[in-house]
Amino acid sequence: xxxxxxxxKYLVTQMGxxxxxxxxxxxxxxxxxxxxxxxxxxxxxxxxxxxxxxxINETVPNRFSPKSPDKAHLNLHINSxxxxxxxVYFCASSLLNQGAYLVNEQFFGPGTxxxxx
Amino acid sequence: xxxxxxxxxxxxxxxxxxxxxxxxxxSGFNGLFWYQQHAGEAPTFLSYNVLDGxxxxxxxxxxxxxxxxxxxxxLKELQMKDSASYLCAxxxxxxxxxxxxxxxxxxxx
Numbered sequence: 001x002x003x004x005x006x007x008x009k010y011l012v013t014q015m016g017x018x019x020x021x022x023x024x025x026x027x028x029x030x031x032x033x034x035x036x037x038x039x040x041x042x043x044x045x046x047x048x049x050x051x052x053x054x055x056i057n058e059t060v061p062n063r064f065s066p067k068s069p070d071k072a073h074l075n076l077h078i079n080s081x082x083x084x085x086x087x088v089y090f091c092a093s094s095l096l097n098q099g100a101y102l103v104n105e106q107f108f109g110p111g112t113x114x115x116x117x
Numbered sequence: 118x119x120x121x122x123x124x125x126x127x128x129x130x131x132x133x134x135x136x137x138x139x140x141x142x143x144s145g146f147n148g149l150f151w152y153q154q155h156a157g158e159a160p161t162f163l164s165y166n167v168l169d170g171x172x173x174x175x176x177x178x179x180x181x182x183x184x185x186x187x188x189x190x191x192l193k194e195l196q197m198k199d200s201a202s203y204l205c206a207x208x209x210x211x212x213x214x215x216x217x218x219x220x221x222x223x224x225x226x
Contacts, residue, residue: 041202043160043216056213090159103148103167103208108159 003027004109006091012115013081020077021112023091031055032074033106034066035090043090049074078114086116119143121217123205128223129195137190137203137220145210151179151190152204154219160204163190192222200224 004025013019025032033056034046047066048056054066063079078085091109120142129135141149148167152160166172166181166188178191190203202219209215 041219043204043206045214045216103165103212105150105162105165106214108161110159111157 004091004093004107006109006112008112009110010113012117014117015081015083017081018077018079019081020075021089022073022075023109024073025093025107026072027093027107029093029095029107030071031094032068033092034074034076035092037088037090039087081116083116086114088113119209119215121205121207121215123217123220125218126221126223128225131195131197131224131226133195134191134193135195135222137192137222139188139190139205139217141186141205141207143207143209143215146183147208147210147212149181149188149208150206152206153201154204155201195224197224197226
């Protein structure tokens with residue numbers, strides 16, 4: 001059984017389109033994350049949700065909007081896609097410790113390779 | 118600013134030992150992770166250090182010196198499947214996870 005799953009695995013689209021990436025975890029974790037990994041391989045955190053509440057919102061364009069319908073799902077919607085959005089997007093999840101929420105290891109999904117043409 | 122430094126790339130021979138270093142300057146410290154990432158795949162957890170010293174886990178060991186802002190990942194008896202990127206990540210005082218760019222390890226026969 002896949003612990004953290006993402007769909008789609010590959011996404012190719014035109015500039016200006018709107019697209020969504022879905023993420024689900026079946027680990028019973030409290031916290032979910034979205035990361036962007038660009039061609040230089042830097043992993044940059046974008047958002048973090050704990051029990052459906054936003055707890056990290058790094059400086060990303062407001063064209064990116066996360067949605068968490070329940071604590072097992074964290075979807076990422078991107079409006080008006082730009083060439084610079086091309087990257088691999090990883091979803092991750094972890095347990096939460098009070099006051100130490102990132103001390104637990106994160107489990108990553110397989111990634112979504114987004115290519116904007 | 119916050120900074121994590123790792124070598125960009127290293128090459129080693131199958132069966133040998135390699136040490137991948139990570140130095141960090143962060144606002145506070147609440148632990149350091151090492152992750153392995155094979156090309157085209159997701160990062161997977163290798164180790165977590167929060168106290169000084171060496172943590173051994175099979176062929177992989179991770180060392181931490183908080184006073185020096187330094188860690189290393191030691192891989193022994195290298196196998197071809199160890200070819201991957203190794204990511205160092207530090208938790209700062211705000212419990213933000215700061216990632217290094219990773220070290221690409223190439224194993225040659």
